[in-house]
Amino acid sequence: MDLRLGVGGPPTSAEKAAVDAVLGDPESSWLGGERTAAGGHIARGGHSARAQRHLLLPALQAVQASSGWVTPGALDYVCTRLTIPPAEAYGVAAFYSLLRTEPAATTVVHVCDDIACRCQGAEALCAEMEKRFGPPSEPGDTRAVSWVRSPCLGRCEQGSAALIQRAGQSPEMLSIAPASVAKIEHALGNGNGSKPLLDPTSPVRTDPAHRRLLRQVDVANPGSLSSYRAHGGYQMLRRALDMGPQGIIREIKEANLLGRGGAAFPTGLKWESVANNPVRPHYFICNADESEPGTFKDRVLIERDPFGVVEALTIAGYATGAERGYIYIRGEYPEAAERLCEAIEQARTQGLLGASIMGSEFHFDIELHRGAGAYIAGEETALFNSIEGHRPEPRNKPPFPTQAGLFAKPTGVNNVETLANVLEILRIGGAAFAELGTPTSTGTRLFCVSGCVERPGLYELEFGATLGELIAMAGGVSGGRPLQTVLLGGAAGSFVGPAALGTPLTFESVRAIGATLGSGVVLVLDDTIDVTDILRRIAQFFRDESCGQCVPCRVGTVRQEELLARMISRRPLGSPERELALLMDIGGVMRDASICGLGQTAAAAVQSAVSLGLIGGPSDGDRVAQQ
Amino acid sequence: MSVTFVAAPKRLLTMTVDGQTIKVPEGTTLLQACQQRGIDTPTLCYLENLTPVNVCRVCVVEVEGSRTLVPACSRKAEDGMVVKSDSDRVRASRKGVLELLASSVDLSLASPEVHQWMERYGAEPDRFGPSSAPPPGNPRDRARPGEHVPADGLAAATVSQPAKLDNDTYIRDYSRCILCYKCVEACGVDAQNTFAIAVAGRGFEARISTEFDVPLPDSACVYCGNCIGVCPTGALMFKSEFDMRNAGTWDESKQTITTTICPYCGVGCNLELHVQDNSIVKVTSPLDHDITRGHLCVKGRFGYQFVQHRSDGSEAQQ
Structure with a gap:
């Protein structure tokens, strides 16, 4: 070269x-x-x-x-x-939104204006930001401090969020939630007061007796390996080493664990297929690039139980014959990344990573990779490209990651929550785990409840509870207002109406009503929320986050946003029926012909809103006009 | 004694294409299987001398058991596979892809096949509304990933922008670029190994770019012109052709193509000299030539001026 x-x-x-x-x-x-x-x-x-x-x-x-x-x-x-x-x-x-390729402000404040924060007044916060700091940054803006609107920062349960990105001699990334202009000014060093930037006890709502995945949260000190071990940590790795790789995979298969990242693929099958692949080396990746708007479960797990993630990944590496593990965490989670970094370091010092783990012949180490602002990097094959130093554009499948993944070697990839389940399966055994929930949705699930509810937060529930029961647990719709709709599964998920309140939150029941659990997002919208505004933000999100590789998604997301804008402003091209047909056509080609899940689901929420009559129906105009 | 090298025999796979059972050797792509059945499959980002990138999605076909459609150009045939190349879903997707492309990119110089496919699938790019006027300057080259001005929907966004004229050999008119990645591949490992260009930005603002959008003379470009050779839409074009088109003198009906061998070195590349009014206006090489595979170097591609140097010292009329 x-x-x-x-x-x-x-x-x-x-x-x-x-x-x-x-x-x-x-x-x-x-x-x-x-x-x-x-x-x-x-x-x-x-x-x-x-x-x-x-x-x-x-x-x-x-x-x-x-x-x-x-x-x-x-x-x-x-x-x-x-x-x-x-x-x-x-x-x-030039792919990543946290990197700039032309002169820029040394301090940039990213203010979340995504779907969950919108329900809690993100626009008002942006207006205040504009009053204090001037208009949002545009290319070429070299003010000392500038601000931009940001996609979901994963602090949805706290109502508002900001991320400060400061360059220079002592660079730093700081999250602020709940965010206010006063707090942001304080963090920038030119305000008064000493409010903490983060609420260290962001709500985990399930009571401790019923926690399985969240067992260690608020029990063990997340900064101390000895505290983790004192509370039972690393006993599962010990057990795993005694069981051997095949034994572990047998338990996982018996547990019937399905992936929690959104695709619900059977974890045992995935592990087995990596383990049995004769090509070496094998890799195992923990996907912590949680970026689905409305999702914050992985961040909570990492921030409050980092050793659990490290232990589970070590077990996964052992079961699949991997010599190296990777954790890919999104760039917008600086505090969680810091926690993981410390956890990996401490595990190394105590011989729980590195050579001869726990005196066995198993050698394994973990590399932490931080993303730089790209939703698509959470797609597993795009994630490989990101780690490899290429543009995070998804690859065509086949070959599947278990055949040719990271560095073209057999690779297992699991979401943080999926890995957390592994510890529970080893604790109680695959058969007992399979008894939890329903026969096809086993175990417990983390739900990220946000929006218009009395008690937003993270809820761990055994599969089988209905949507209505979950919302009731969260104190019901804020102020007892009528429920308008719920967005299930995030921006790539779908809207469901009050009729779905009786639907059990299981993979099969939710699929039966044409929706998805996705990443566990339950965004509750009451009757005061303008759904068209939420829809428009979703369309903007996909247009911003499309990698641009394939035509259906690159142009389809643009056309979808344009069409929604016309529908909302009620300036259709031709008749509203024609516009609706066009919207369905755009959605169809994105779903059928896109390379990856982003394009395939970019129209899902919008199309579900149409079938619920939230937009595009004859009453839509009146309803919006009334508000 | 002469030796004939025989490749290891390939296993034959049985598959079904549009209801017909056929046998194809292992390793055959679905595109080749369709071609074997005489089915014309549209392709834009595919070229036989480049690695398939399967990004344009116009070649998608339906495979039984597959949730989404699959790209024919890169998907390998499997035993027992049932392929439909003309189902309603396939036709709808091909129509949609062509509409989305044609509504955002200037396809007027794309090959006649592209226009035939648009007709065959009933593509109506105007469905998305009138094209938006090109913004002043070229903000696409400075677009920041993950940001855009929210659309009002009254006009359909396009990639329209001024052509880049920064050297004497070829121009880059990215308002015609469908982002098929062919030029990047030809500049990279598939031919030239120069890596002067890559895809930058993301989403609708993804674009072919040198580092920091520097002009070609400041980049690694060696002017082999292999990117021009593979460009399907006229986004990359000989400066001579671009100037003649602007002057209204470009006339392919008056052009002849003379095949010859490059005189510069001993490799023996085939050249096709496109001649109009007794002047060479462009040079190509056949894709199926076993030495060039369509690729040339700067001398073969652009070093033809001496041919037009007359004994009386004058230059041929341009």
Whole structure:
């Protein structure tokens, strides 16, 4: 590879130091270091240089944190270090919304205006932000402090959320929830008061006696491995090592565990298929790129029980014969990432990661990868590309990850909540686990309840409870107002009406009414909420988050947003019936012909709203007009 | 003694395409299986000399047991597979994909087949409303991922933008770009290994770009023109063709194609000289040529001026 480098000029010394902190010092002048007499006679490059591409995103993140944007000089230096063509590295940098590729403010406040926060006055917060900080940032905005609207920040139960991204000598990422302009100013260092930025006890509503997945939450100290072990932590890994990989997989299959990330694939089958694959090495990934609007369960699990995640991933790695595990956590969860980082470090020190774990012959270590602002990176094959240092564009399946996944090797991928179930299965046994819930939906499920309810928060329920029972547990609709609709499963899920209150929240019953549990989102909307506004935000979300690779999703999400805008402003092209047919056609081609789940579900919520008559019906105009 | 190399025999798979049972060798794609049955399958991002990326989705077919449609260009045939290439779902998706593309991209210079497919599937790109006027400047090149100005829906967004003219050999008119990735592949491992361009941005603002959108002379481009050779929509075009089209003098009916061998080195690449009014106006190479596979270098592609140098010192009329 003959790279054209040097056009971008040299990096600043701060940028060089930031990149070197990730990649180590350059070994020779070939890699951007000092020129020495010996260095000129040694050719570096080839496969070993190119095999470091997985360090591209961490290096770009370091540059972003140092300069506030990925400068040409720094990009050039990263490319020199890693033997990557600058055009490709730029293509990667320009994909992620937490990276900038032109001069930008050193401090950016991301304010969530997504579906759950909208129900709690996100627009009012944005208006206040505008009053205090001026209009939201646009390309080329280099004010010292700027702000942008953000997709869901995963703090839906707290009503509002912001994320501060500060670059410079002491870069930091800070979450604020519930968010207010006063708190944001305080965090920026120019306000008064000393309110905590985060409510450390964000609501976990299930009472401790009924917690299984949330067993350790608020019991063990999330910052201390000894506290975790004192409360029974790592006993399941011990048990797993005694059972052996086949024994573990047998239990998981007997438990009939289905994946909790949204696709509900049988976990035991997935593990077995990785374990039995003769190609080596195997990898196992914990998918913590939770970005589905309205979802916060994985964040709570990680922030309050990080060792549980590490232990479960270690067990998964052991069962599937993996030598390395990865946790891919979304870039908007700095506090959770910090917790995981500490947990992995402590586990290493106590011999629970690394060589000969617990004195066995099992060697396993975990790498933590942080995303940089891309919903699509949570799609498993896009996630592989993100870790590998490519643009997180989904791959076509087949081949499936269990055949050719990360670095084209057999790979298991499970959501955080799915892995949490593994600990419970080992604790009580697969057969006992299968007794929980219903025959096809076994165990318990975490529900992210937000919107217009008295007690939003995380609820752990045995499968089988109805939607109405869950909402009643959450104190019912706020102020006793009438329920308008519930969004089940997040932006990629569907709306259901009051008629669905009696539906048990199981995979099969929810599927039977044409909906999905998705990532466990239950967003409750009362009669004061303008559903068209929520729909429009969903359409904007998919247009923003489409990777742009395939035509149905790249253009279909744009056309869907345009069409909704026309329906809402009641300026149809031709008759409303024609518009409705067009909306259904756009949805059909996205669902049938898109490469991945994003495009295939991008129309689901909108289409469910149409069939419920929430939009597009004859009464729609009157109803909106009345509000 | 002459030696004939024989590949290992391939297992034959039995499959059904549109109700007909056929046998195909293992490794056959569904596109090839359809071709074997004489079924014309539309393709845009597929080219036989490039790795399939299956992003345009116009070749989708229905496979029994598959929840969604599958891309024929890259999906391999399996024993017992039942494929429908002309079901209602397939026709609806192909129509939809062509409509979405044609409503957002200028397809006027795409090959005649594209227009035939649009007619065959009844594509009506106007269904989405009038095209929006191109915004001033080219904000697409500076678009930030995950942000856009909310749509009012009164006009359909397009990728319309001014052509990029930054060198004497070829132009880049991305208002015609369907993002088929072919140029990126040809610039990369499938042909040139130069990596001057890549896809940047995301979603509707995804675009082919050099690093930081620098002009080609500041990029790694070596002007092999292989990206022009694979571009299906005229987004990448010889400067000579672009200028003649602008002047209204481009006339393919007056052009002849002369096949010859490049005189520059010993590789022996086939050249096709497109000649109009006794002047070379563009150079291509046949895709099925076993040396070039359609790809050339800067000399073969653009180094033809000497041919037009007359003994009296004048240049042929451009």
